[in-house]
Each structure stands twice: as C-alpha cells, then as structure tokens.
Amino acid sequence: MLANSSSCFAGFVRCADLTWRIHSEAFVRAPLAYLTALKWLFLRKRVRARAQFARLLGQTSRGYEWQTAVMGSPSLPSPPGHPPIVALVAGEVDEPETIHTLASLTREHVSWHMIGADAAASLARAAEAIDWAASPWLMPIQAGDRLAQGAASAYRSAISKTPEARVIYADDDLLDPAGRRSSPHFKPEWNNELYLHHDYLTGSSILKLDNRSIEVIAGKACWAAALVARALEDGRRATHIAQVLHHRRTRPQPSRTLPQLSLSSPLPRVSVVVPTRNRLDLLSTCVAGLEQTTHPDLEVIVVDNDSDDPATLEFLDALQTRSRSGFKIRVVRHPGPFNYSTINNRAVDQASGEFICLLNNDIEILSSDWLTIMVKQGLREEVGAIGAQLLYPDGRLQHAGVVLGVGNAAGHAHRFLRPEEDGYFRRHALPQFVTAVTGACLVVRRDRFMIVGGLDDRAFPIAFNDVDLCLRLNQRGWQSFYEPRAVLVHHESVSRGLDNDPVGAARFAAELAALQRIWRTNEIVDPYHHPMLSRASEQFVLDLNPRSMRL
Numbered sequence: 222m223l224a225n226s227s228s229c230f231a232g233f234v235r236c237a238d239l240t241w242r243i244h245s246e247a248f249v250r251a252p253l254a255y256l257t258a259l260k261w262l263f264l265r266k267r268v269r270a271r272a273q274f275a276r277l278l279g280q281t282s283r284g285y286e287w288q289t290a291v292m293g294s295p296s297l298p299s300p301p302g303h304p305p306i307v308a309l310v311a312g313e314v315d316e317p318e319t320i321h322t323l324a325s326l327t328r329e330h331v332s333w334h335m336i337g338a339d340a341a342a343s344l345a346r347a348a349e350a351i352d353w354a355a356s357p358w359l360m361p362i363q364a365g366d367r368l369a370q371g372a373a374s375a376y377r378s379a380i381s382k383t384p385e386a387r388v389i390y391a392d393d394d395l396l397d398p399a400g401r402r403s404s405p406h407f408k409p410e411w412n413n414e415l416y417l418h419h420d421y422l423t424g425s426s427i428l429k430l431d432n433r434s435i436e437v438i439a440g441k442a443c444w445a446a447a448l449v450a451r452a453l454e455d456g457r458r459a460t461h462i463a464q465v466l467h468h469r470r471t472r473p474q475p476s477r478t479l480p481q482l483s484l485s486s487p488l489p490r491v492s493v494v495v496p497t498r499n500r501l502d503l504l505s506t507c508v509a510g511l512e513q514t515t516h517p518d519l520e521v522i523v524v525d526n527d528s529d530d531p532a533t534l535e536f537l538d539a540l541q542t543r544s545r546s547g548f549k550i551r552v553v554r555h556p557g558p559f560n561y562s563t564i565n566n567r568a569v570d571q572a573s574g575e576f577i578c579l580l581n582n583d584i585e586i587l588s589s590d591w592l593t594i595m596v597k598q599g600l601r602e603e604v605g606a607i608g609a610q611l612l613y614p615d616g617r618l619q620h621a622g623v624v625l626g627v628g629n630a631a632g633h634a635h636r637f638l639r640p641e642e643d644g645y646f647r648r649h650a651l652p653q654f655v656t657a658v659t660g661a662c663l664v665v666r667r668d669r670f671m672i673v674g675g676l677d678d679r680a681f682p683i684a685f686n687d688v689d690l691c692l693r694l695n696q697r698g699w700q701s702f703y704e705p706r707a708v709l710v711h712h713e714s715v716s717r718g719l720d721n722d723p724v725g726a727a728r729f730a731a732e733l734a735a736l737q738r739i740w741r742t743n744e745i746v747d748p749y750h751h752p753m754l755s756r757a758s759e760q761f762v763l764d765l766n767p768r769s770m771r772l
Contacts, residue, residue: 239287243765247277268628275755279762285394285405288753288763304380305357306373306427308333309347311340311445312364318470319364329373331360336444344439348432358389358427361445365470366424367396372466376427379462388452388459390426391466392751402468405763406646407751411459414702415653419475419646420446422459425467428452446473463752475647479706484593490518491596492574492667496555496564497523497582499530503712508540510586512548516593521550522568526559561660562676562686569670577670579687581661584611585710594707595664598652605699606665606691608658609707610649612640619711621648622655622703623688624750624759629743630733631657631688632759634703645761655703656695656747660687661711669699680735683728692740 248255258273278284308326310333312319319335326333334347351357358380372391379389394405408421416422423446434451441447453459493511497504504523511521525537537552544550553571555564569577576596595607611620622634635649644650660676673693676686691701737743746752755764 239283239290243278243281243283243287246281246283247274250281251277271757272628272759275757275765276760276762278765279755279758280760282403284763284765285403287765288405289402302330303355304377305352305355306331306360306376307347307351307357308360308362309336309344309445309448310334310362310364311336313337316364322362322364322367325367328370329368331368331373335364340442340444341439344435344444348435348439351432353432356429359430359448360427361448362424362467363470365396367468369464369466369468375462375464375466379460383460386460387429387457388422388426388449389462390422390459391462391464392753393425393467393469393472394465395472396468396470405465405753406472407463407465407753408461409751410461410748412654412749413453413456413458415648415651416453416459418479418651418653420449420473421646422449423473424469425472426459475651477647479650479652482594482597482706484590484597488517488593488596489575489600490520490573491516491576491578491592491664492520492522492569492572493578493580493592494565494568494572495521495523495580495582496526496561496568497528497533498526498559499528499533500582501530501533501536503583504533505536507580507582507584507586508543508550510584511550512543513589514586514592515589516596517547518574519548519592520572520574521548522572523550523552524555524564524568525552526555526564527557560678560682562678562682565660566675566678569667569675572667575667577665577667579660579663579665581711583712584662585614585712587708587710591707591709592664595704598702598704599664599666603698603700604702605669605694605697606658606663606687606701608655608664608701608703609662609709610640610703610705611659611661611709611711613637614710614712616640618649619713620659620661621705622653622701622749623657623659623691625656625688625692625740625747626742626745626750626756627747627759628757630736631685631742633659634759635761636759638760648761650705652705653703653749654700655749656701657688657691658701658703660690661713662707662709663687663690665690665694669694669697673697680739681732684732685736688736689739 254273255277258270258277261270261273308331310322323333334350336343376389392405392407394402396402426449428448430448430452438444438447438451495507523540528534541551553568555567565579576599578592591609595609598604598607608622613619618635618638618640620633623631624634625631635644638644638649677689681689695701753764755762
C-alpha cells in the first residue's frame with residue numbers, strides 16, 4: 222500500500238511538473254495569444270479560452286509526454302498466441318536495434334523472419350518457413366521499431382471483431398536515439414483517398430495474405446508497401462485500432478506534390494448558385510472569376526435577396542447580357558428574410574445543370590480550372606459533396622474540410638494554418654474523404670441533392686445546413702470529399718455580417734441545438750479525426766484535457 226502511495230505521489234509530481242513546463246513553453250512561444258486566452262478565461266468566455274489553450278498547449282514539445290503520463294495506455298490482457306502473427310523484419314541481423322526489436326516481438330508472442338538486402342531470397346525463405354495452414358497474419362516492420370506492450374493482443378482482438386478484415390492498422394509514434402517517444406500519429410479511420418497520398422499503413426499494420434502474395438511481391442524493391450497494397454486490392458477497407466501500438470525510428474512521409482487531374486474528358490453542365498444582397502464589390506469580383514472559369518458548360522444563377530443599392534441593382538440588371546456560348550448567367554429575385562437554405566433550394570429547383578455548385582458571393586476565384594477539378598471528383602460514384610481549399614485574404618487557411626464534434630458542433634479543419642506549413646502530417650494539403658465540407662463552395666450532383674431533400678430550411682436556415690446536407694449524403698454512401706487542388710479566397714460572411722445581435726444569437730443557438738439533437742455532435746468523434754485529438758481546436762492538436770492542465 223505504501224509503495225502504491227509513493228508511486229501515485231511521484232506520478233502527481235511528474236504531471237504537475239510537466240503541466241508547468243507546458244504552460245511555460247506555450248507562453249514563451251506565443252505570449253500575446255497566451256495572455257489573450259487568460260483574458261477570455263477571466264471574462265468567463267470559456268469556449269474561446271478553451272479553444273485558445275487547446276491550440277497553444279497541444280502544440281508544445283512536451284504535450285505528448287504529458288498525454289502519455291496522465292492518460293496512459295489502455296490495459297490489455299496478456300496476448301495469446303492465436304492467430305499467429307509473423308513479423309517480417311526489414312534490416313540486418315547485426316544492427317544494434319534489431320536485438321531490441323526481436324525482444325519486443327518475443328514478449329508479444331510474435332514470431333519473425335529477417336528480410337535482408339536480398340529481399341527476394343529472404344521473402345522466399347520466409348514463405349517456406351511460415352505455417353500457412355495456421356492462417357497467420359503478417360506484420361512488415363523495420364528493424365529498430367518496437368511494439369507497445371499488449372500490441373499483439375490488441376491486434377488479435379481486432380481480428381476476432383472484424384473477421385472479414387484483411388488489413389488492420391494502428392497509430393504510431395517515433396523513438397529518438399535515447400528511446401524517448403514523440404510525434405504521435407493519431408490516424409483517421411480508413412480513408413482510401415488519403416492513403417493514396419500518404420502511406421500511413423506500411424510499418425504499422427498486420428496483413429492477411431497467402432503464400433502466393435509473397436511470391437508475387439518478392440522481387441519488388443518496396444516490398445513492405447507492396448504487400449499492404451496487395452492486401453487492399455479489390456477495394457478492401459482497412460480496420461483501424463485507435464491506439465499507439467508501434468514505436469518507430471522512421472515512417473513514410475506524406476506527398477509534397479500532388480498529381481494533376483486529367484481534365485480532358487467530356488464534362489457535364491454545372492449550375493453555380495450565388496446568393497447575394499448588395500455589396501457590388503464582392504459580387505463583381507465573384508462574377509468576374511466565374512467568367513474566367515474554363516469549365517465548358519456553365520450556368521450561373523445569381524439569387525438577389527432584396528438588394529437596394531442602386532449600383533448593385535444596375536449591375537444585376539445588366540448581368541444577363543454577359544452570357545455567351547458555354548456560359549449562361551441569369552438573375553433570380555428572392556425577396557423576404559434571409560434564409561440561406563431556402564434561397565439555394567429555390568435556385569436548384571430552376572437549375573439545368575447535372576451538377577450544382579453552391580458559391581458564396583464573397584468568394585474570389587484564383588484559377589480558371591477550379592470547378593472542373595471539383596467536378597472530376599464528383600463523377601466518382603462514391604463521392605458526395607466536394608469542398609475546395611478556402612483561404613482568408615491574408616493567405617491563411619479558412620477551410621480544409623469540416624470536422625464533426627469540434628466545439629461540440631462542427632469546425633473547419635486546420636483553420637488559420639499557413640498552406641506552406643506541414644501542419645498535422647500535411648492533412649490540409651492532401652485530397653481525402655471528410656465528414657463534411659462548407660457550403661461557401663460546395664459541388665454536388667443535382668439529383669443527389671434532390672434525393673436527400675436539399676438544404677433543411679427549417680432546422681438550419683443559415684448555419685450548419687451544409688454540414689447537415691453532407692451527413693445526409695454520407696448516409697446514402699456518397700461521402701464528402703476535400704479537394705485542395707481547387708483553391709479560392711473566402712471573404713468569410715462579409716456581405717451578410719456576423720450574428721452579434723440578440724435575434725441572430727438566439728437563431729444560432731437554435732440551429733446548434735438542432736445539430737446536436739439530430740447528429741449528436743456533442744457526443745460523437747468524427748471518424749476522420751481521433752479521440753486523442755482536441756475537440757476544442759480546429760487545428761489537429763493533442764487533447765491535453767484542459768481541466769487537468771489548469772495551473
């Protein structure tokens with residue numbers, strides 16, 4: 222009992238010391254932001270304070286050390302030996318780290334085979350030695366990598382729960398030369414599009430393959446990645462274990478450049494819907510960008526919601542004279558209170574395009590091929606709503622997909638990050654499936670928009686209607702998609718303004734309550750986020766449990 226008390230006290234002291242160090246580092250790195258968070262806390266603006274502290278504390282160098290010390294690792298039973306897991310260890314037997322690797326595998330009841338410089342011969346010998354009748358799982362790893370305690374048990378548990386699985390992958394972190402853990406990669410649930418641009422499976426997964434698979438792969442240089450790819454053939458999904466099971470020396474890095482999409486195939490007509498009210502400066506910029514857009518068959522529907530500025534009215538009256546071959550523009554008048562959902566639904570009813578693009582009037586178009594890039598993704602059967610990468614006028618990210626559950630509602634992923642920064646494993650720069658995208662620039666097939674009932678103009682007249690639409694599309698198997706190769710500038714809500722008045726605040730509260738009631742955003746974890754990442758921050762930072770992090 223005394224020993225346990227001493228251990229608990231030592232753990233408390235360590236956590237208190239880490240908490241102090243983390244707060245100190247956060248203050249030194251960004252003193253003004255830290256003081257602002259304290260001000261909001263003092264003024265009882267807890268949501269703002271929590272979001273600010275989450276970002277500041279979650280990005281510190283000791284954040285992961287604190288997280289592992291306080292939250293620890295889930296307790297797992299001693300791993301049984303069935304089904305067998307066979308590690309294929311890439312490296313030389315006499316490497317110093319290999320001994321530690323093999324000892325780690327032994328503790329986890331995992332057998333192994335060394336795959337040396339002559340991979341073809343080594344794999345052939347391994348294939349002959351493996352007892353294929355026992356239905357083994359293969360684990361390609363690098364010499365020097367280690368398994369977390371209980372890793373094999375966690376894998377075998379996942380096998381029993383998902384017998385149809387052929388690839389099961391886990392989270393990982395890095396080991397420095399002294400053996401300290403850092404840089405955890407808390408991964409999303411299976412995201413096959415993201416995997417095309419960032420191999421987050423190789424070296425931290427187990428694979429169900431047969432002897433023939435190894436024979437086919439044996440002669441390839443990147444044999445470990447090739448094994449993973451073969452296990453994923455025929456559109457198979459991978460199963461995720463949301464635990465750090467691998468401690469690694471190195472790991473594959475995300476792509477730095479993206480392949481260009483082929484834009485030459487026949488493309489369908491797109492109807493772009495632009496709601497507007499006054500603000501000629503914004504609307505004229507948006508329309509000018511649409512006129513420069515190179516999509517071959519484009520219909521633009523500008524929906525005027527009670528503009529009363531003479532210059533704007535004159536501009537709207539003259540718009541339809543700017544139509545030309547392949548580019549048609551018309552104005553629809555929509556009087557009455559501003560209801561974003563109703564305005565767009567009415568325009569979609571009148572649209573002739575196979576695809577719909579919902580576009581805010583405060584969008585500034587930067588390149589002529591943005592729409593075609595988005596439509597090309599929308600031609601894929603499994604894709605629902607497509608969102609672009611949106612920037613603030615100062616160049617920072619405004620939207621790179623939407624994460625459900627952030628702020629107990631929905632937040633824009635990676636907001637305020639600079640596009641050239643690495644961010645969280647360059648997620649902001651890579652095409653991927655997401656839970657939702659913003660209606661400020663959203664492309665979707667018109668028939669699918671109609672099938673799910675369009676935007677909900679009762680529960681979500683202004684806010685969260687885009688999120689709700691995406692989630693209803695997702696339910697039908699049409700998953701939302703983020704396309705960073707389409708880049709635009711968003712002068713966020715400039716024309717409509719912010720809801721600071723009591724009526725607007727009450728309306729927003731009602732929409733937030735509806736979102737939480739219908740989609741349980743105050744409870745669930747976004748499958749493309751992670752339980753160990755903070756729900757208080759739109760940037761992907763470690764969850765350091767703000768209550769425990771208070772000084």
